[in-house]
Amino acid sequence: MDLTRNLRFSAVEYARRLAVIKNSMAKQGIEVLCDGDPANMYYATGFDAMSFFTPQLMVIALDAPEPIIITRKMDTRAVRRTAYIGDDSIHGWPEIMCQHLTFNPMTYAAEVIRARGWDTRSIGIEMDAWMFTPRDCEVLRAHLPNARIRDARLLINWARTVKSAPEIAYMREAGKIQERIMRTAIDTARPGVRECDLAAEIYRAQLRGTEEFGGDYSAYHASIPTGDKAGNPHLSWTDQRLENDQSFTMELGAVRHRYHTPMARTVYLGRSVPQTLVDTSKHVIDGFEETISRIRPGMTCHEANEFWERYNRDFNLEKDSRIAYAIGCCYPPVWQEKTVSIRAGEPVILEENMTFHMILGIFHDNWGYSMSESIRIGADGVEVFANFPRELFVLN
Numbered sequence: 001m002d003l004t005r006n007l008r009f010s011a012v013e014y015a016r017r018l019a020v021i022k023n024s025m026a027k028q029g030i031e032v033l034c035d036g037d038p039a040n041m042y043y044a045t046g047f048d049a050m051s052f053f054t055p056q057l058m059v060i061a062l063d064a065p066e067p068i069i070i071t072r073k074m075d076t077r078a079v080r081r082t083a084y085i086g087d088d089s090i091h092g093w094p095e096i097m098c099q100h101l102t103f104n105p106m107t108y109a110a111e112v113i114r115a116r117g118w119d120t121r122s123i124g125i126e127m128d129a130w131m132f133t134p135r136d137c138e139v140l141r142a143h144l145p146n147a148r149i150r151d152a153r154l155l156i157n158w159a160r161t162v163k164s165a166p167e168i169a170y171m172r173e174a175g176k177i178q179e180r181i182m183r184t185a186i187d188t189a190r191p192g193v194r195e196c197d198l199a200a201e202i203y204r205a206q207l208r209g210t211e212e213f214g215g216d217y218s219a220y221h222a223s224i225p226t227g228d229k230a231g232n233p234h235l236s237w238t239d240q241r242l243e244n245d246q247s248f249t250m251e252l253g254a255v256r257h258r259y260h261t262p263m264a265r266t267v268y269l270g271r272s273v274p275q276t277l278v279d280t281s282k283h284v285i286d287g288f289e290e291t292i293s294r295i296r297p298g299m300t301c302h303e304a305n306e307f308w309e310r311y312n313r314d315f316n317l318e319k320d321s322r323i324a325y326a327i328g329c330c331y332p333p334v335w336q337e338k339t340v341s342i343r344a345g346e347p348v349i350l351e352e353n354m355t356f357h358m359i360l361g362i363f364h365d366n367w368g369y370s371m372s373e374s375i376r377i378g379a380d381g382v383e384v385f386a387n388f389p390r391e392l393f394v395l396n
Contacts, residue, residue, distance in 0.1 A: 003080045007046050008257045009166055014084050017044055020159045022062055030124035032113070033060040033152055034140065036132030038331040040156040042258055045069060045085050049078035052131045052331065054098055055105040057140075061118055068116075070109045072098060106136050110143030119144050124152035130333060157339050160328055163353045167259060167328065168376060171355060174261040175374065175385030177215045178254035181205045182263055182388050185252060189395060191244040191269050195224055195237035202252055209256070218253030219260060219330040225249060230266075230368040233361055245270040247277060249370040251359070253335055254386075260327050260335040261374035261385045262357045267393045280317065280369045281392035284360045287311040288371060288390070291323070292358070292382040301346035308360075309344065317362050322346075324358040327374060352379050 021044060025033055035041065038052040045058065045067050056071035066085045071078075073092030080090060093108035113119050123144065127137060141149055163171070184205040188198050202222045209215035225235040226248035233251065242248070251264040268277060291307045308323050322343035325336050335357070340348050342356065359372035371390060376383040 003077065005080075005084070006082055007084055008048075008170075009046065011084060013164060013166055014044070014046065016164065017159070018060070018067070021060060021156055024155050024159055025060070025062060025124065028124070028152075028155065029122055030150070030152065030155070031062050031121040032118045032123045033126070033155060034058070034109075034113075034123060035060075035126040035129060035152065035156055036136065037126055037129035037156070038131060039258070039329050039337075040126070040129070040160075041069065042331070043156065043160055043329055045079075045083040047079050047083040048258065049075055049082065051075040051078060055109075055132070055136050057106070057109045057132075059109075059113060059118075061116070061121075064116075068112070070105070070112055072105070104135065104139040106139040107143055110140055113144060120146045121148070123147045123149050124155060125149060126152045126155065128154055128157075128338065154338060157337050160337055161326055161339050161354055162351050163328060163355055163376070168353060168355075170256045170259040171261055171328075171374070171376070171385055173213055174215075174254045174256040174259050175387075177206070177209045177213075177256060178252070178261050178263050178374070178386040179388050180208075180210060181252050181254050182250070182265060182386075185250050186265070186267065186393055186395075189242060189267050189269070191242055191246075193242050194239055195226060195242065196239045198242070199224060199237045202250075206252070206254060213256065216255035216258060218255050219332050219335040220253055220262075222253070223249070223251040225368065228366040231363040231365055233363055233368065233370065242269060245272060247274075247367065249361070249368055251370060251372065258329040258331070260330055262327065262335055262359075262372060263374065263386055263388065264359055264361065264370040264372035265388075265393060266369050266371065267395060269395050271394075271396045273392070273394055274367075277367070277369060278392065280362055281371070283312075283315045283317060284362060284369060284371050285390045287315075287317075288358070288360055288373070292375065292384070295350065295377065295382050297350050297352045297377055297379065299350055301340060301342045301348050301350060302344060304342050304350060305344055305346070318364075319360065319362055321361070323360060324356040324375075327355055327357045350377050352377055
């Protein structure tokens with residue numbers, strides 16, 4: 001019996017993506033590309049499963065009509081369910097290799113590559129893939145001794161930077177989900193509420209989505225550092241209770257078919273709001289709006305960052321981190337594409353339909369303020385995916 005396919009994009013869209021990837025491969029002299037990044041596998045084929053805790057590989061050859069997927073045998077059904085590729089392009093390594101002391105599935109992957117006659121070609125290996133370990137790389141190299149192997153240097157990640165209309169549509173839907181997530185978080189946050197209970201309501205809203213479409217799990221946890229921990233932007237939550245006269249930041253992810261639109265806001269519980277926090281909030285929000293009002297395609301990321309820097313010189317908010325990074329379809333551990341950043345010295349030219357998480361976080365030892373939006377570079381300006389108030393939320 002044929003398995004029902006559950007494709008998120010059309011055949012035309014997948015063909016377009018494959019053509020872009022192969023064009024980049026040809027320009028770099030790569031005849032065969034090996035990539036273990038689940039986001040890149042999803043982007044190129046549609047394969048979508050929580051299977052990347054064991055070794056898996058996508059292989060794209062310039063003269064092959066479609067990518068091949070090499071994964072754990074039990075996960076080949078998931079490939080057939082979610083990817084557009086045919087059965088001849090799906091290979092499952094034996095179960096005995098799963099987390100074995102001596103066996104490694106990349107020996108099987110090398111056999112598949114040799115069987116296709118690709119083992120004497122110029123092979124690019126994506127060495128920045130989160131889930132592709134140094135051991136996997138060593139084994140694959142050792143079993144392809146006749147290949148000319150090089151680092152692919154985020155080839156597919158870079159191909160993903162400019163989004164298509166269907167991708168933008170999913171990110172707009174994720175933006176609608178984000179509005180509900182952040183509203184739920186603001187409405188739940190009160191003195192006496194446990195941080196873990198706040199997180200539970202956030203995740204409930206994240207997965208429920210809207211009446212029209214559901215949400216998905218995020219590539220990164222809900223970040224909710226409270227009180228004197230608010231200057232630590234990557235902390236999650238505890239079982240402590242929220243307190244009066246306490247501030248905290250929330251950086252939350254919304255996801256639609258793996259496409260992310262993160263957002264951050266800051267909350268103060270109580271009436272006696274520190275003036276430093278009030279002033280910082282005003283300057284960050286004004287600086288954000290000034291910056292996005294001026295960004296256009298064709299300028300470099302450095303030039304875009306300069307709008308923020310020129311505004312910030314009057315206030316010296318002491319932000320030494322980048323102000324934005326590329327986002328799109330992602331899997332754990334993060335919702336970043338690992339390519340473009342808007343920051344000083346970045347020479348990459350902004351193009352229409354690049355998408356970013358623009359996060360203006362001001363972090364100090366014992367306090368912090370954060371406000372962020374997910375944005376698209378439009379032909380005539382910046383589109384913000386979610387419509388949610390930009391303010392310091394004072395709850396009393």
